[in-house]
Amino acid sequence: MIRLYNTLTRKKEELQTLEPGVVKLYVCGPTVYNDAHVGHAMSALVFDIIRRYLEYRGLDVRHVMNYTDVDDKIINRANEMGIDPFALSKKYIDDFDQNLEDLNILPATAKPQVSKTMPQIIEFIQGLIQKEAAYAAPNGDVYFSVSEDEDYGKLSGRKLDDMQAGARIEVEETKSHPMDFALWKAAKPGEPAWDSPWGKGRPGWHIECSAMNLAELGEQIDIHGGGNDLIFPHHENEIAQTESFTGKQFARYWMHNGMLQLGGEKMSKSLGNIVSIKEFLSKRDADVMRMLVLNGNYRSPLMFNEETLDGAEKGLERIKSALKLAPAAAPGAAPEALSALEKQTAATREAFVAAMDDDFNAAGALGGIFELVRAINAARDAGATGEQLQPAQDAIRELAGVFGLRLAEKKGSGDADKFIDLLLEVRAEVRAQKLWALSDLIRDRLKALGVTVEDSKQGSTWHW
């Protein structure tokens, strides 16, 4: 039984899907006007891990992630750069797709864009007007009427009366309630615009997700996800729109990831404390970012700094250490040692599922994996053969695979490999003659170049 924390009810609930064996998952994607940063990566990783786990548990996941490609920021930036807004958004959509691939994130099964969903958006707005949940203002704007919505505020736990007190002073005259939000914005000169019953214009931010959800997944979905900074107003408004339109419950479960913290505050474009995904990947392996996410709780803030990244990277190395082969001459481990390894393998598998079933507790599941790592390394030290280690190592690969970890060996510039091999061959001769000073010099100089040499009775190995 899979349980997950539902923002709507503030409780963990059992996952019961609308259709047996199928999970309809919608995750809010980025507004594409700039390089995506590691905060976006966190969100994408969280839901990738969730998706992979649901699939591991035998569920068919229909995963939709949208691109917001019509927006003030895109238009402004394109104008600044003197280029077409669609050329700009296209570039950043391609970039983001590449970022996701580099991070080993499975592509969504559908990736709708606002600019390609315009008829459905207009139809949606018309429907809301017909139901008197929305109204067109004289200037060509269309607003959603929050006071017509009985349970507005249920996701974020806000009440309209409370919010009015803090509402901005400069309320637009055309709104009948200060909290009403735009479904359609009348075109201003120089902006991309589409024809509509209310004149030329473009959609507001929230309506696109409601319309794309409806178009891709239908009136009701299982899980709606996104960063917790979207709870209000974005997700609140999505609920208001869709439920007013369909008269049915929209998403059954709302899942929100915590914010990535850089220097004690949320990483965001507006604060300017950004590390782009591209920049991150030029310095560290994609697995490191994933480890960082796995070691935390997806709902909590995630500390992103050199110390936590180093910890994640070392932890990753530790998991990889379990995959090292047994020496060819291994004599075989004693029966007690082998049964301990078998026991731990089974225990780790069991702990993994138990932890992940409980609101995707990856950190707990990871703990079990590390215990198996220790058991494997201990068995190898105790003389286990490759064949004896195999089942446990397969379990590591399998479970790490569910997490989306690649566990690939670090790669240097491939051309150097055969020269390093050659150097170590020569060094082996030097060592045979017990010329330790020279042997150590080679090892130290290689270390300075990023190559780590490890000596053992069976010979020397190296890695980047």
Added chain:
RNA sequence: GGCGACGUGGCCAAGUGGCUAAGGCAAGGGUCUGCAAAACCCUGAUCAUGGGUUCAAAUCCCAUCGUCGCCUCCA
């Protein structure tokens, strides 16, 4: 000011009523090694603070302090 989440060893963090409070990183000691590295073994927290409920609380309730997010665009 309002709403929400949270505060576990130096750092990251699991655990939400009851066996010895997981695990990773860092640190120290040891085994192995010519020396290192890797691996393995060993060492440390009574759970922000103060009350309360209970036979029993890190785990429930109240208060205080602190951190973060949202209330404007944001993953």
